[in-house]
Amino acid sequence: MKKTQIDLNSDMGEGFGPWTIGDGVDEQLMPLISSANIATGFHAGDPNIMRKTVGMARQHGVGIGAHPGLRDRQGFGRRHIDAPAHELLHDMLYQLGALREFARLEGLALQHIKPHGALYMHVARDEALALALVEALQRIDPGLYLYCMDGSTVHRVAQALGQPVVREFYADRDYDQSGSMVFTRRVAALDPERVARKVARACTEGLVHTVEGRDISVAFDSVCIHSDTPGALDLLRATRRALDEKQIRVVGANMLALA
Known part of the structure; x- marks a missing residue:
């Protein structure tokens, strides 16, 4: 079934002090997306960047989400850290709280939470961490959207406990x-038109081509394009053109009819 609207999200604020990850074009990317996953200090980001990025999101009407990562700035949060579920949960909550205060300073509420990198993959498969995270969100903010992969462990746990998810x-x-x-730690530059066709096909046919050379069905509510992918701005521009051509509106998570 063809989608008529879709959320478009990207990771934002992934720098530290004078250093930036990727092409450093957050200000140009922000008007093209509907949801921003803002780095919260552990894998990238710092208080000044967080405040600036929240302000940019407010200016463009973009939904704000916390993007907590592992304590691994050198590895950009993409190296697995074997730690107990409660430690990883507390790191996520610490980062969530930091961004929430910057959002409040701008008169905004958080829209979502999306773990970053290796932490995202960990919570996608680890039942103890998934359960700890969702149970904590139920107590803190039961309406906060949790971004995840369809069919993952955390997706299943969130559905069972009633936490809203964005796939x-x-x-x-x-x-x-x-x-x-x-999962990869380094992504090469991609062909913008090829990426745009991939997104358009997923939205209209519900299919994606795999590395094994076959098509599979995909169920989702939001399309992610990472800001640290080389040429991210061209990827987003091409994707927006493709969505416009297919008459698929880009809207925030709170406007979606979620499954």
């Missing part, structure tokens, strides 16, 4: 036959 499709990442994203 993601990754425009700039490959998929394998199981329907999982192929």
Whole structure:
């Protein structure tokens, strides 16, 4: 079934002090998306960048989400850290609280939470961490959207406990036959038109081509294009053109008819 509207999200504020990750074009990316996953200090980001990024999101009417990562700035949060579920949960809550205060300073509420990198993959498969996270969100903010992969452990736990989820499709990442994203620490520059066609096909046919060479079905509510992917601005521009051509509106998570 063809989608008529979709959320479009990207990771924002992924720098530290004078350093930036990716092309450093957050100000140009922000008007093209509907939801921003803002780095909260552990894998990237600092208080000044967080405040600035929240302000940019407010200016463009973009939904704000916390993007907590592992304590691994050198590895950009993409290296697995074997830690107990309660430690990882407390790190996420610490970062969530930091961004919430900057949002409040701008008169905004948080829209969502989306773990970053290796932490995202960990909570996608680890039942103890998934349960700890969702139970904490139920107590803190039961209306906060949790961004995750369709069919993942955390998706299943969130559905069982009634936490709203936004399922993601990754425009700039490959998929394998199981329907999982192929995790990588470095992504090469991609062809913008090819990425745009991939997104358009997923939105109109519900299919994506895998690294094994076959098509699989994908269910999702939001399309993610990472800001640190080389040429991210061109990828987003091409994707917006493709969505416009297919008459698919880009809207925030709170405007979606979620499954």
